Amino acid sequence: MGLPAVGIMSMGDMGSALASMLTAGGVEVLTDLTGRSALTRTRAGEASARDAGSLDALVAGCGLLISVLVPAEARALAEDVADAMARTGAHPVYVDANAIAPQTVRYIATLIGDAGAPVVDAGIIGPPPHPGGRRSRIYCSGPDTAPFEALAACGLDIRRVGGAYGQASGLKMVYAASTKGTTAVWTQLLTAAHALGLTDALLAELAASSPVAEELIATVPQMPRRARRWVGEMEEIAATFAALGLTPLVLEGAAETYRQVGRTPLADQTSREPDPPLERVLNTLAAQAQAEREGGVDRGQAPA
Numbered sequence: 400m401g402l403p404a405v406g407i408m409s410m411g412d413m414g415s416a417l418a419s420m421l422t423a424g425g426v427e428v429l430t431d432l433t434g435r436s437a438l439t440r441t442r443a444g445e446a447s448a449r450d451a452g453s454l455d456a457l458v459a460g461c462g463l464l465i466s467v468l469v470p471a472e473a474r475a476l477a478e479d480v481a482d483a484m485a486r487t488g489a490h491p492v493y494v495d496a497n498a499i500a501p502q503t504v505r506y507i508a509t510l511i512g513d514a515g516a517p518v519v520d521a522g523i524i525g526p527p528p529h530p531g532g533r534r535s536r537i538y539c540s541g542p543d544t545a546p547f548e549a550l551a552a553c554g555l556d557i558r559r560v561g562g563a564y565g566q567a568s569g570l571k572m573v574y575a576a577s578t579k580g581t582t583a584v585w586t587q588l589l590t591a592a593h594a595l596g597l598t599d600a601l602l603a604e605l606a607a608s609s610p611v612a613e614e615l616i617a618t619v620p621q622m623p624r625r626a627r628r629w630v631g632e633m634e635e636i637a638a639t640f641a642a643l644g645l646t647p648l649v650l651e652g653a654a655e656t657y658r659q660v661g662r663t664p665l666a667d668q669t670s671r672e673p674d675p676p677l678e679r680v681l682n683t684l685a686a687q688a689q690a691e692r693e694g695g696v697d698r699g700q701a702p703a
Contacts, residue, residue, distance in 0.1 A: 402426050402549060403462025406491065408476060409435070410443040412670050414467045416527030418446035423530040424553025431457045438669060458483040463492040463546055470631035473497040477507040481514040490516040492546045496523055496537070498575060498632040500639040501565030508564045519547045520564045522571025528555065540566035572639040576650060579629055580636065582618045583653035586660070589619060590688065593681040620674045623665035626657040633657060663687050
């Protein structure tokens, strides 16, 4: 179909899903599996993504590079890619599709732009896409998003929202505040009710008075395996709000909720295991909260 090879960093749930969509559409997909886990290698193989062997080879071998990884790693990867561009002389289009604040994207756009490469700001909303099935909405912005929008030929739902860096990422931030931020609140209130012995009474009241409660409660058991990754995302949303003169405290609290979940064995689960039942989640979180209260755990600690 004439599309250039696409590099994807890294092969997590979303990255490997994007790779599957692209390879199914006839596009060559490269990645760098240096130091990556066995599960990451499995995902890459299932998506028919080829290991370039190094970051330099990846940068030199693709026409477009998509960064989609843990939010806290977005800056570091961009800095490494800029260095790789300087070493190789290659300048693929750099698509930052991470859940990061608009000001973080603008930093990355300046960094990569100074290295000589075009940049696209992107924000992914929805679950990982699947060939012939569900599709995420991928919003993009920037001066020239056409090279990225061309990937829509592979079935990706790509929507341009404007010409400025920070618009696509900003949309992702405010949307994620409404979903993952809300899940943090529900996690807290359900854990509190459990600790007070009021779970049954609360669920009965919610069933009678809140038509959306069942759907929101269902997000809680799906959350623990994502909790450590969501800490950085909540911090990026908090930074987004702070830059606008709004309080960051709500989302900083959400980050702490996920940080606490990340200190439990629940967070060790992978996406290939079934989600734990709600009762187990609440038992574990209530016990963790009590242990931390009694042990004086520093709320600023990073997840284990």
